[in-house]
Amino acid sequence: xxxxxxxxxxxxxxxxxxxxxxxxxxxxxxxxxxxxxxxxxxxxxxxxxxxxxxxxxxxxxxxxxxxxxxxxxxxxxxxxxxxxxxxxxxxxxxxxxxxxxxxxxxxxxxxxxxxxxxxxxxxxxxxxxxxxxxxxxxxxxxxxxx
Numbered sequence: 001x002x003x004x005x006x007x008x009x010x011x012x013x014x015x016x017x018x019x020x021x022x023x024x025x026x027x028x029x030x031x032x033x034x035x036x037x038x039x040x041x042x043x044x045x046x047x048x049x050x051x052x053x054x055x056x057x058x059x060x061x062x063x064x065x066x067x068x069x070x071x072x073x074x075x076x077x078x079x080x081x082x083x084x085x086x087x088x089x090x091x092x093x094x095x096x097x098x099x100x101x102x103x104x105x106x107x108x109x110x111x112x113x114x115x116x117x118x119x120x121x122x123x124x125x126x127x128x129x130x131x132x133x134x135x136x137x138x139x140x141x142x143x144x145x146x
Contacts, residue, residue, distance in 0.1 A: 009024050012024055079116075079119070080116075083112060083115055083116065084112065087108055087111060087112050087115075088108075091107075091108050091111065
């Protein structure tokens with residue numbers, strides 16, 4: 001072994017706090033530690049892995065939520081256009097219901113708002129009922145596993 005290699009090995013031993021006779025090339029730090037210290041390190045590593053996995057799960061859930069919200073917004077815009085086109089057709093200047101309601105922009109916007117509100121209420125009720133059923137199934141599954 002060259003003098004340069006010996007100097008580097010001595011520097012590494014000094015940094016790691018190892019005695020002079022330890023061979024750095026065949027050194028296993030797990031064997032050099034007492035079992036309690038090794039156990040503490042292994043527990044800390046397991047906790048760090050669990051926290052990293054939990055953070056990854058949160059990030060993925062957030063991304064899924066954002067993508068879902070974006071597509072929901074696009075769908076809402078499409079429904080907005082479709083409902084407005086239908087109202088223009090039936091309540092517009094040449095529509096069949098023009099004589100009963102008249103061609104008042106405020107009345108047309110009010111009917112549009114009522115239709116959208118009713119659709120929103122129905123969809124929200126369906127989604128809440130579905131989410132409630134899923135929550136009950138999850139609770140029952142957790143209770144049966146305990």
